[in-house]
Amino acid sequence: MNNNDRPLSPHLSIYRWPITMATSILHRATGVAMAIGFIVLVGWLFDAASGPVVYNKFLAAMDTTIGCVLLVGWSYAFFYHLSNGIRHLVWDTGRGLEKEQATASAWFVIVTSVVLTAAFWWVAS
């Protein structure tokens, strides 16, 4: 039986992206980004334990344009995943699941994550 010609139900590519769709996929993307960032975090700890020569190579790698972009990216990923994670915990109690509420909390999370990232780098500098 040939199933290839069956009509398919509309999927991701057909819809105009509501903001809640973007926040959902961004939660996963920032999670995966931090899983990779975890390697660098462990690298920082491990290189510190390995002595100044190894550690200074780590510092030099982070002190490049790519290194700085990655660090800013990981800090945003953390604050986004944190904010949206709390949004998920609120949902788990059954609250805030109406369409208007979810849209409002999506924008709230986006603004909060940007503000927290800016505050982090402001305190750090």
Place this chain on the structure above:
Amino acid sequence: MSLRSPLGRVLGLGSAKDGTGHWWSQRVSGAALALLGLWFAWSLATMSGFSHSDAVAFIGQPLNAVLLLLLSVTMAYHSYLGVQVVIEDYVHSHGLKLVSLVLSRFAHVFLAVAAIYAILRLGIGA
């Protein structure tokens, strides 16, 4: 009439044999990471510097060492749970899925052990 055995009802694991264990573990480790992560972000932002001696002093300080151990282990666990779901969602071939899941577990355990070793080495001053 329920066809479920008394044991099945008590275990509450359902047809997937996993129950809500994964979901609940992800929430609890996530809540722990919210606190540990904010502490770590604040510590990084307020560190006096990032020279080797600065880093060694920070990691070796007892309370920092304990919190860093908790952060590393919890993050490895939470990350494993998250990456597991991503692999299960996107890798459809059974064999490749199994291999990816095992490799992901190896990698996460390796990272956790490497972090524990480094922190203890600096904390105990070997």
